[in-house]
Amino acid sequence: MSGVASSGASSGAVLETASAPGSASARPLLEITDLHAYYGKSHVLHGIDLHIDAGEIVSLLGRNGVGRSTTVKSIMGQVVTTGSILFKGEEIGNEKAFRIAHRGIGYVPENRDIFPRLTVEQNLVLGEKGSGARRNARWSLADMYRMFPRLKEREHVAAGVLSGGEQQMLTLCRTLMGDPDFIMIDEPTEGLAPKIVELVADYLKELKDRGISVLLVEQKLAIALEISQRVYVMGHGQIVFEGTPAELKADPAIRKEWLEV
Numbered sequence: 001m002s003g004v005a006s007s008g009a010s011s012g013a014v015l016e017t018a019s020a021p022g023s024a025s026a027r028p029l030l031e032i033t034d035l036h037a038y039y040g041k042s043h044v045l046h047g048i049d050l051h052i053d054a055g056e057i058v059s060l061l062g063r064n065g066v067g068r069s070t071t072v073k074s075i076m077g078q079v080v081t082t083g084s085i086l087f088k089g090e091e092i093g094n095e096k097a098f099r100i101a102h103r104g105i106g107y108v109p110e111n112r113d114i115f116p117r118l119t120v121e122q123n124l125v126l127g128e129k130g131s132g133a134r135r136n137a138r139w140s141l142a143d144m145y146r147m148f149p150r151l152k153e154r155e156h157v158a159a160g161v162l163s164g165g166e167q168q169m170l171t172l173c174r175t176l177m178g179d180p181d182f183i184m185i186d187e188p189t190e191g192l193a194p195k196i197v198e199l200v201a202d203y204l205k206e207l208k209d210r211g212i213s214v215l216l217v218e219q220k221l222a223i224a225l226e227i228s229q230r231v232y233v234m235g236h237g238q239i240v241f242e243g244t245p246a247e248l249k250a251d252p253a254i255r256k257e258w259l260e261v
């Protein structure tokens with residue numbers, strides 16, 4: 001199902017993709033093999049295999065504490081790991097986080113990570129990685145304000161006084177300003193009002209339309225199933241299911257054992 005590349009006329013907005021995302025080849029964009037992760041002596045991931053292709057949106061599901069955030073942090077070099085993490089064919093396991101970011105991986109962590117004293121606009125501009133790294137400059141400030149008009153209204157306000165939902169929008173946008181080829185987003189809709197959840201869903205769809213690959217950690221099954229091409233379900237530090245949303249929908253046993261509360 002590779003409908004992503006279809007060049008349907010989009011609705012008027014400036015939506016030109018500068019070039020094809022990544023170098024779409026046969027090998028996955030991200031390929032994880034036998035990943036183990038540790039917090040000190042605590043062994044949290046027990047041999048994860050996972051891959052993401054260029055332009056693909058993949059969700060990582062599972063109950064609290066199963067290791068979803070640890071998986072994402074492992075990719076971002078924030079946890080000690082063994083095993084292999086290949087990004088664009090190169091090993092990045094245990095590399096420094098800033099190097100990983102410069103390779104084109106964006107990360108939106110669970111906690112809304114903003115500079116509270118800087119304005120919304122300053123936070124966004126800080127997300128840019130400098131002219132060298134902004135290879136395609138796929139995203140502009142105007143794109144951010146179009147997706148989240150509320151941020152435009154609050155452009156000159158200190159980020160620290162924004163609501164939780166506004167801070168989440170800001171974090172999502174700041175990461176995009178770094179022009180990632182691949183973005184990992186950890187529970188973006190947690191604790192947000194339904195209206196804002198809808199905006200976040202639109203944001204995810206826009207990433208999909210522009211061919212950005214996404215690894216989404218999400219509790220809300222409906223969004224994950226709607227937006228993803230594939231899903232992984234985790235249980236106790238391992239992958240217990242991999243398949244399409246349709247396959248997961250058709251498998252009540254997996255949902256009952258590993259997802260429903």
Ligand SMILES: Nc1ncnc2c1ncn2[C@@H]1O[C@H](COP(=O)(O)OP(=O)(O)OP(=O)(O)O)[C@@H](O)[C@H]1O
Pocket residue numbers: 039042044062063064065066067068069070071
């Ligand atoms: N900094 C840490 N030090 C020690 N143990 C940790 C640390 N962070 C997480 N853990 C443990 O690792 C396991 C996996 O945690 P992780 O944060 O990956 O879970 P999760 O699937 O993201 O769930 P949730 O977001 O609901 O907490 C849990 O048992 C958790 O207690």
Ligand SMILES: [Mg+2]
Pocket residue numbers: 068069070110186
């Ligand atoms: Mg988590």
